[in-house]
Amino acid sequence: MKKNIDTRRDDLVVLGIESSCDDTSAAVLRGHTLLSNVIASQAVHTAYGGVVPELASRAHEQNIVPVVSEAVSRAGLTLKDIDAIAFTRGPGLLGSLLVGVNYTKGLALSLGIPMVEVNHLHAHVLAHFIQEEGEAHDEPDFPFLCLLVSGGNSQIILVKSPEEMQIIGQTIDDAAGEAFDKCAKVMGLGYPGGPIVNRLANEGDSKAFAFARPNVAGYDYSFSGLKTSFLYTLRDELEKNPNFVEERKADLCASLQATVIEILMKKLRLATKELGIKQVALAGGVSANTGLRAAFEDHARRYGWKIFIPKFAYTTDNAAMVAMTGYFSLKAGRTTAMDAVPFARVTM
Incomplete structure (x- = not known):
């Protein structure tokens, strides 16, 4: 019935x-x-x-x-x-x-x-x-922009209503969370790699290493070049010092995390400027990353964004x-x- x-x-x-x-x-x-x-x-x-x-x-x-x-x-x-x-x-x-x-x-x-x-x-x-x-x-007012980042997705979404959403930018290869996990794996840090990278990054120097940053048109992302650059750095340094990863893992994680965050935020800044939208939300598994959360708070102060960051439970x-x-x-x-x-x- x-x-x-x-x-x-x-x-x-x-x-x-x-x-x-x-x-x-x-x-x-x-x-x-x-x-x-x-x-x-x-x-x-x-x-x-x-x-x-x-x-x-x-x-x-x-x-x-x-x-x-x-x-x-x-x-x-x-x-x-x-x-x-x-x-x-x-x-x-x-x-x-x-x-x-x-x-x-x-x-x-x-x-x-x-x-x-x-x-x-x-x-x-x-x-x-x-x-x-x-x-x-507070709940976001429509329309707003949402940066959705996880192990399988890196997207900038224009949210016009609960029923109408438009992806205006997305990764053309690897997702941000996937880059964290794969780089953590080659360092032998365990799974899932993202939270481990985040924890170690808090102990390291984010400017210790410079990794490749992609030049992709529009609001799209790419993380495959960053991942390759990271692997080449490990290969070259391990040839000189077999204990390199163990000795510098905090700096490696901090530099990796800072690079990923800058790639994400650069395109998001561009989208907010060109679309004239200053309500910006963060979502997905990588939104638990404390460095990314801090970047959102920094951008709110610098650019007048009204930000929405989910509780860790969500x-x-x-x-x-x-x-x-x-x-x-x-x-x-x-x-x-x-x-x-x-x-x-x-x-x-």
Whole structure:
């Protein structure tokens, strides 16, 4: 039996489900207010230096039922109180996405409520609209620019509304997070490399080494040349001193991080100037980088930007941002049919 849902309500209760990669997450929102956000991470991938898709999908199968149950319980609700279920349809690992999509279908059908597909990248952008009880914060006004940086994406997005987003610049090869991870790997720092590079960078000299910076037209990015330059530096220095990496890893990380941040901010400065938009948001996994956050704060002072930096809890993959995006879609009258299938790659 279908539940009658009045999508004009501002207090719609949305359950969000995220399973695009290696984190199983469920969250409950009432309107813009977060009631719960539960994440089960998968430590098994650390030994392999990266996410193993087959292991990820198996772990999602084990985690999704208890994670959803815990999220609803922490929200102080029951499943009967849920008005709709938002789920990540893509992009991501197909095996992982399938677990979330199929679980959502079964649960939505059993409860007689609509399900709403969510673009994972949209969700990162709209995480800035999540409000926590007792901690109200400003939300961006439309239009605004968002720098979305992660292991797989480096994009400048013109956000015209919750439903209309335009990628105006993106990487033509590697993403910023991928550059961090791969450079960390060749130094033997472990996985994921980004947080390790960030920690060591705080102890090093950001001007110790000079790495190549790309000259790409428009607002697009390129990080392959930087990565190659970094590898050549290691090769040349290791020939002279076998202990070079161990002795200079903090300086290497600081110089690498500073170069990546300058590449990112240079194009973002250009976009804000040419488009005349001074509301600028940061999103994605690399938005947890303390150096990048500091650069945003510096640019806010120097250029008069009004910036929006996510809480650390919303930088990684999480269902709160999925529920928030689903809420906007539901308010716009968009729901998803039961024959929906996940996509590994989707555009904005």
